[in-house]
Amino acid sequence: MSSGRGHHHEPAGAWTGHAESALRAAGHRSGGARSSVIAQLAASDCCATAQEVHDAIRASGQRVGLASVYRVLDQLVAVGAVTRVEFGDGVSRFEPAPPDGSHHHHLVCERCGVVRPFESPELERAIHGVGDRERFRVETHEVVLHGRCPDCLPKRA
Amino acid sequence: MSSGRGHHHEPAGAWTGHAESALRAAGHRSGGARSSVIAQLAASDCCATAQEVHDAIRASGQRVGLASVYRVLDQLVAVGAVTRVEFGDGVSRFEPAPPDGSHHHHLVCERCGVVRPFESPELERAIHGVGDRERFRVETHEVVLHGRCPDCLPKRA
DNA sequence: CTGACAATGAGAATCATTCTTATCACAGAG
């Protein structure tokens, strides 16, 4: 599963470049910790915790401070190149945000812990409608569905 | 805003009784901390943090341990009498769950911090549809919209 | 009324995250 080649329409390299130029545009300089974090995020196509990113970087032999991982992730979120996701377990997860502005939400299996992304134009439409009706300018939104994945459903027969 | 009388269809007392019998049915005994927490939750018609519940109880002169507040809140969530809400700021909030199963979600203003509940059958329908399509048995779901409330929108003219 | 066992409270322990601070590396001036 680590091959990560192409069930997305854009190559992972595209996001890497996007992230780095976004940071540069925001006035940040480049550095070792930054490239490591960006490379690591690009490598995992699903969301990862700061701790996981840190561990993966250390595993690849690089020495990066945990605080630097958090700082870089915050900067990436601030420039919109990364999305912060929270599943309610007290840990933030991060995933690359496609430059085209598309986004998805997550299904979390309460039994096996698997996380699966999904998209739903209908859901997005409903959320947009709520914003209009409540006269709220909705800037971001989070939707997390908890339940049982197909593998963890008690199937009979 | 503390009068709290009746823009809901059911009296606060109804929920209090519901919560206590739900706990009893789950095999829990009653105690001082429990009644304090339930009473406090019933008093505030919007979501409150464990710390806020604790402070309010102490303010009323009762001596209740913070750990007990957390424990009782967990039990209430477990029996479905309370809903846990997370806005992504690292703090859990809790609010009474109506016995009739109805529920709402929240709009959070990023500027003034005000929280407003909303309901949207369309949104619920969309979520239900996602579960069907993904063959996921959705048991709970959380939706939080972040943005600007009407008061914090830059209005001109 | 009494025993068994859950509930409680105080503080310690844990865990993710943020802060502090000394050091480091790169960009531009000279």
Added chain:
DNA sequence: CTCTGTGATAAGAATGATTCTCATTGTCAG
């Protein structure tokens, strides 16, 4: 090319919410 200012970095301390521990208290069944 070398010097110097500024942002980046690493390590560990600090913070804050939540959970755990355990001695004690209170509840409820019999």
